[in-house]
Amino acid sequence: MPCKFYFTPPIKLVCWLCLALVLPALVPAQQEEGRLSFGLGLEGNAFSTDALAFGLSLLGEYHVNPFFSAGLSAGVFYDFDSLLTIEPLAFARLYGRSLGSLSMFIEGSAGAALLLFDGDWNPAFSGGLKAGIRFALKDWYIEPAVRGGYPVIVGVSLTAGYALRRKQPAGDSKKVRAIPLEKGESTAAIKAEEPKEEKVSPAEVPVEKLREDIKLDIVIRFRANTIGIDEGELEKLGQIGEKLREYPGQRIRIAGYSAQTGSTNAQLFNSLERAQATADYLVKNGYAESERIDVAGLGAADPIAPNNSPANRAQNDRVEVTILKD
DSSP: OOOOOOOOOHHHHHHHHHHHHOOOOOOOOOOTTTOOOEEEEEEEEETTTTTEEEEEEEEEEEEEEEEEEEEEEEEEOOOSSSSSEEEEEEEEEEEEEEEETTTEEEEEEEEEEEEEEEEEEEEEEEEEEEEEEEEEEEEEEEEEEEEEEESSEEEEEEEEEEOOOOOOOOOSEEEEEEEOOOOTOOOEEEEEEOOOOOOOOHHHHHHOOSSOEEEEEEEOOOOOOOOOOOGGGGGHHHHHOOOOOOHHHHOEEEEEEOSOOOOOOHHHHHHHHHOOOOOOHHHTTTOOGGEEEEEEEEEEOOSSSSSSSHHHHHHHEEEEEEOOOO
């Protein structure tokens, strides 16, 4: 093999220092579960002390859960002399601490490197570690990163990509539109709408007009960065439903909230989907009519605990239900 592949002490030191700086900052539960993203990257790398190459890479990534993702990538690199490399890889990522729209990650990859040198193809194992930062811009992202391994000693890349929006949960799906909240609130809310249905007449029992809103003290909890209702919360939903039946005809406000992790866009999306899932359950099980319900996604507003630990953040990933006065 004409090219020599080896790690020089200075390059190894740089690689391990980069990883040492990133690893202590990593904590789980930062990315949005169940999203598929695609990216296109530019990279400059070194295969040896005298072989610098540049090229493009494509990648597809699926977020298996809030902190772990897996995907495939393919890169083509050329040193503008005599070495062309094609590098298909499989990778796994662990995402970590977020600062607003910034998330750190560390990635391990393994695959093959097909090196064309002087007309001869030379297959080799390819693998290593990568560390970087993802800047989320709504559904788009930009991602600078550095990697090291074999046969690439060190590489620096910049990737731009797009994360596909998840579909709304199946079931009693509804069209939604933005509506203003009560006076004094600045966060947008979402009101559920459905085609008109024949109204179910409430029981002919005199109900005293409410003088003030009733905020139920039963709170529905959600796992970090998820929107599905856990089975353990169904009993509480039944209790909420029975309480709503005591006030037939009264409007109901269902407000979803999120812990302050990930991007603002993800917080608002998760909080809205949580509130919508709660409303769907109550309607589907006959506890309330859909036209009585206003659904609001409030993101990280109004935390009930500091966002400084997993236990406290778990308290903020919630849905609250209020029976409104006329």
